Structures are given as C-alpha cells and as structure tokens.
Amino acid sequence: MSPPTSPRLVAGVDSSTQSCKVVVHDADTGAVVRHGSARHPDGTAVHPDRWWDALQEAAAAAGGLDDVAALAVGGQQHGMVCLDDAGEVVRDALLWNDTRSAAAADALVAELPGGAAGWAEAVGTVPVGAITATKLRWLAEHEPANADRVAAVCLPHDWLTWRLLGSGALDDLVTDRGDASGTGYWSTPRGEYRTDLLELAFGRAPHVPRVLAPDGTAGTTPGGALLGAGTGDNAGAAIGLGAAAGDVVVSIGTSGVVSAVSDRPTADPSGIVAGFADATGRYLPLACTLNAARVLSSVARMLGVELGALADLALAAPSGADGLVLVPYLEGERTPNRPDSAAAVHGLELGNTTPSHLARAAVEGLLCGLADGLDALVEQGSEVRRVLLVGGGAQSVAVRRIAPALLGAPVTVPEPAEYVARGAARQAAWVLAGDDAPPEWTRAGDATFEAEAAPSVRSRYAEVRDLTARRLGD
Numbered sequence: 251m252s253p254p255t256s257p258r259l260v261a262g263v264d265s266s267t268q269s270c271k272v273v274v275h276d277a278d279t280g281a282v283v284r285h286g287s288a289r290h291p292d293g294t295a296v297h298p299d300r301w302w303d304a305l306q307e308a309a310a311a312a313g314g315l316d317d318v319a320a321l322a323v324g325g326q327q328h329g330m331v332c333l334d335d336a337g338e339v340v341r342d343a344l345l346w347n348d349t350r351s352a353a354a355a356d357a358l359v360a361e362l363p364g365g366a367a368g369w370a371e372a373v374g375t376v377p378v379g380a381i382t383a384t385k386l387r388w389l390a391e392h393e394p395a396n397a398d399r400v401a402a403v404c405l406p407h408d409w410l411t412w413r414l415l416g417s418g419a420l421d422d423l424v425t426d427r428g429d430a431s432g433t434g435y436w437s438t439p440r441g442e443y444r445t446d447l448l449e450l451a452f453g454r455a456p457h458v459p460r461v462l463a464p465d466g467t468a469g470t471t472p473g474g475a476l477l478g479a480g481t482g483d484n485a486g487a488a489i490g491l492g493a494a495a496g497d498v499v500v501s502i503g504t505s506g507v508v509s510a511v512s513d514r515p516t517a518d519p520s521g522i523v524a525g526f527a528d529a530t531g532r533y534l535p536l537a538c539t540l541n542a543a544r545v546l547s548s549v550a551r552m553l554g555v556e557l558g559a560l561a562d563l564a565l566a567a568p569s570g571a572d573g574l575v576l577v578p579y580l581e582g583e584r585t586p587n588r589p590d591s592a593a594a595v596h597g598l599e600l601g602n603t604t605p606s607h608l609a610r611a612a613v614e615g616l617l618c619g620l621a622d623g624l625d626a627l628v629e630q631g632s633e634v635r636r637v638l639l640v641g642g643g644a645q646s647v648a649v650r651r652i653a654p655a656l657l658g659a660p661v662t663v664p665e666p667a668e669y670v671a672r673g674a675a676r677q678a679a680w681v682l683a684g685d686d687a688p689p690e691w692t693r694a695g696d697a698t699f700e701a702e703a704a705p706s707v708r709s710r711y712a713e714v715r716d717l718t719a720r721r722l723g724d
C-alpha cells in the first residue's frame with residue numbers, strides 16, 4: 251500500500267483595515283488547514299511596514315508558509331502607498347477611509363470635462379475622498395516635498411505582494427484589474443491605465459504597477475512559493491464566495507459594501523455605484539459606506555454592553571424603533587458623499603428613549619444605508635436573487651434577522667470564514683493549477699433568513715438622512 255500523500259497547500263492573505271488574516275487551504279478541495287491573524291494599528295494613515303509586521307505575525311500564527319506551494323494577497327482597496335526611487339515608503343499610507351482628500355475629489359470632478367458623468371464614463375467611478383487619485387492630489391498640494399520624492403505609487407495589496415517577492419525593484423510592482431479599478435486612473439471599461447488622469451491628479455505620472463491577468467503570476471517568493479496577482483478585498487470576497495449572477499454580496503466589516511459580479515461595466519454618474527472590476531475577468535459594481543461594523547461597536551460602547559447583548563437589545567425593540575432613527579455617519583460618509591457630516595439621532599420621544607430602541611436604531615440605520623446602495627446597484631442593472639451576508643458584522647444575530655426586511659430579499663449567511671483570504675487562496679490555487687478557471691471549491695453551512703419587507707423603516711430613514719450636524723473631526 252502506498253503511503254498517504256499530503257495535500258498541496260495554498261495560502262490567502264486578507265490585509266484589511268483592522269487586521270491581517272492568513273488562511274492555509276488544501277489547493278484541491280479548498281478545505282481550511284490552518285489560520286492565523288494579527289491586528290493593524292487604528293487610524294486612517296498607517297505606515298505599510300505595520301501591515302508587513304502583521305502579515306509576519308499572522309503567518310506565524312498560521313503555522314508558517316514554508317510548506318505552501320502558492321499564495322496571493324487580498325487587501326483593503328484604494329490606500330495610497332508612495333515609494334521613492336530606492337523603494338522606500340515616502341510617508342504613511344492614506345487609507346480608503348481617510349477623508350482629508352474630499353476637497354481634492356470635488357476639484358478633480360470639476361476639472362474633467364463632463365464632471366461626474368465624464369469620470370464615470372472614463373474610469374467607471376466618480377472620485378470621492380476614498381479614491382487613490384484624490385489622495386495623490388492632496389499630497390501634491392499639501393506635502394510638495396514628499397510629492398517630489400514619489401517615484402512609484404501602488405496599493406496595499408500591491409505593496410505586500412512586492413514585499414513577498416522581495417526583489418526591491420520598482421519594475422516588479424504588480425497589481426490586478428480588481429484593485430487597479432479603484433485608483434481613479436485605471437479605466438474599468440477600457441482595461442488600461444489613464445495616464446492623463448494620473449497626471450491631472452498629481453501633476454506628473456509616477457511609475458504604476460503592471461496589471462496582471464486574473465490567473466497571472468507576480469513571480470516566486472524567496473522560499474519558492476508561486477505568487478498570484480492578488481486583488482482588492484471586495485473582489486477577493488466575491489471569488490472566495492464563488493458569487494454568481496443574481497448573488498449580491500453585503501459585507502459588514504469596517505466598511506459596509508454591497509457588490510455584485512456582472513458581465514458588463516457600469517458608469518453611474520451619481521457616484522453611488524463605483525464601477526470596479528472583479529478578480530476573474532468580469533466586473534464588480536459596488537456601493538461602499540464608511541460606517542458599518544463600528545456603528546454597532548460604538549453604540550454597544552455607549553450603552554455599556556457587549557456586542558451579543560446589543561443584538562439582544564435590538565431584537566427586543568419593535569421594527570422602526572417607535573420612530574427613533576440613527577443616521578450612522580460616525581466617520582463622515584462616502585455613500586452618500588458626506589465627508590463632513592456627523593452621525594445623528596432623530597425622532598426622540600418619551601416612549602423610545604430606551605437602550606433597546608437605540609440598539610435597534612443603530613442596526614436599522616446601518617442597514618438602511620446599505621439598502622440605499624442595493625437600490626442603486628439594481629438601477630445599474632444588477633439582479634438580486636439572494637443576498638450573501640459576510641464580514642464581522644454578519645455575526646450579529648440582530649443584523650441577520652433585520653437585514654432581509656430592509657434589503658428586501660432573503661439573506662444567506664455563509665458559514666463564518668475569512669472569505670477575502672479564501673478568495674486570494676483560490677486565486678493562488680488557480681495559478682498553481684494553470685487551468686482556464688479557478689478550481690471548484692464548495693461551501694457548506696449556509697443559513698438563510700427571511701422577513702417581511704419594512705418599507706416604512708426605509709422611508710423614515712430617507713426623511714432624515716441628510717439632517718446632520720457638521721463633523722468637528724478627530
């Protein structure tokens with residue numbers, strides 16, 4: 251009898267806003283073999299070395315990567331990583347949720363002929379403070395000495411892939427179409443860089459990463475593992491979930507995201523739907539809010555309870571919280587574009603001033619913002635057969651139960667797993683196999699939630715969502 255053979259292993263990395271997760275999978279079946287994670291620092295400007303440190307810590311916690319045949323990195327989108335001509339980081343990266351470039355975004359929208367519609371046609375997305383191009387404009391205007399040092403600009407997953415490659419040569423920087431499509435200077439409909447828009451934003455065109463095909467390889471790590479192209483975290487989640495036509499993915503992490511894979515690019519001049527690309531050669535129209543899981547943790551802190559108790563409180567109040575509405579713009583907001591707004595509570599009456607009502611209003615406010623994004627996605631042509639709910643916030647039983655009523659569709663909660671890391675690992679397995687399509691990895695353990703639609707909760711939220719105070723900032 252021949253001895254049992256060990257499975258071939260692949261790893262996926264999710265370098266997200268709050269943490270880094272490393273998951274090692276069986277390349278053939280997708281089964282999780284081992285995993286580890288490490289925290290990222292708080293804040294919206296972070297030195298990329300901290301992501302590298304967290305990746306090392308998470309990989310060690312996952313039992314190391316020495317026996318892994320291939321790996322790929324999924325990462326938070328849009329963050330501006332600037333390198334000088336020696337490959338040194340010029341300044342802390344400005345993350346997707348850093349809103350200091352909101353005025354630069356307005357200026358860039360005004361400067362392109364056609365304004366918002368012109369940008370939507372050109373690259374698929376109307377720039378807001380999240381988009382990399384606006385951060386470059388901010389840098390050029392506010393830190394000219396740093397701007398002068400910039401030889402190359404890339405994104406978090408590009409930089410980590412480059413560090414894993416280890417050559418240190420700027421020419422070895424690579425990205426993929428999923429993450430490139432969030433820069434504001436790569437055209438989703440045309441599949442190529444718009445160097446003219448990079449120059450418009452920054453005044454000149456620094457070196458940018460080569461865009462690999464979805465099954466392309468960045469090379470080999472010094473340890474001998476094949477490196478996949480990697481992608482942005484939302485494209486990573488879509489491939490990790492195996493999202494198909496009619497599936498809408500709602501992710502409640504640091505950001506709130508509603509996205510759907512599509513065979514055609516979108517161009518939404520309202521700016522609500524960002525016309526991104528996915529990690530398989532298709533498209534990923536997406537609406538992203540700045541305020542998601544942290545709405546729940548913040549309100550839990552206000553009420554002095556844990557997240558589980560917050561969910562119980564929310565479920566103890568009636569639908570609509572007897573008129574209490576929480577508009578959750580704790581960090582300003584991106585969709586809708588309200589970078590200067592603070593959060594608000596409306597509709598206080600003697601009868602609804604209980605912890606339970608506030609907890610309910612927090613869950614409903616968070617979900618109403620995502621439901622607005624879902625409506626916009628449908629207007630852009632996405633079909634909704636079911637909603638797949640993922641991210642840390644999907645662990646909340648209140649979110650699971652209330653989401654179908656506000657999103658207007660059955661909500662499927664896949665078995666808790668790191669779907670971004672799984673997507674990156676599936677991409678790595680695809681590169682390793684050299685096949686035409688990613689390997690078939692099956693998922694088990696979906697739970698489905700249904701509820702009667704609650705249009706009155708949506709309309710009460712819509713009445714007050716623009717009634718907010720100005721944000722004083724941090």
Ligand SMILES: Nc1ncnc2c1ncn2[C@@H]1O[C@H](COP(=O)(O)OP(=O)(O)O)[C@@H](O)[C@H]1O
Nearest residue numbers: 266267268269503504543557641642643645646
């Ligand atoms: N049971 C829960 N209820 C509500 N929020 C939760 C729960 N479990 C985790 N979270 C939140 O999920 C967030 C982390 O989710 P994750 O998807 O990993 O975020 P990110 O990818 O942005 O780092 C944290 O803000 C955490 O508080």
Ligand SMILES: O=C(CO)[C@@H](O)[C@H](O)COP(=O)(O)O
Nearest residue numbers: 266267326327346503504505
């Ligand atoms: O900016 C976007 C999408 O456009 C965010 O979704 C970021 O990609 C960060 O994601 P999380 O850390 O919340 O997963």
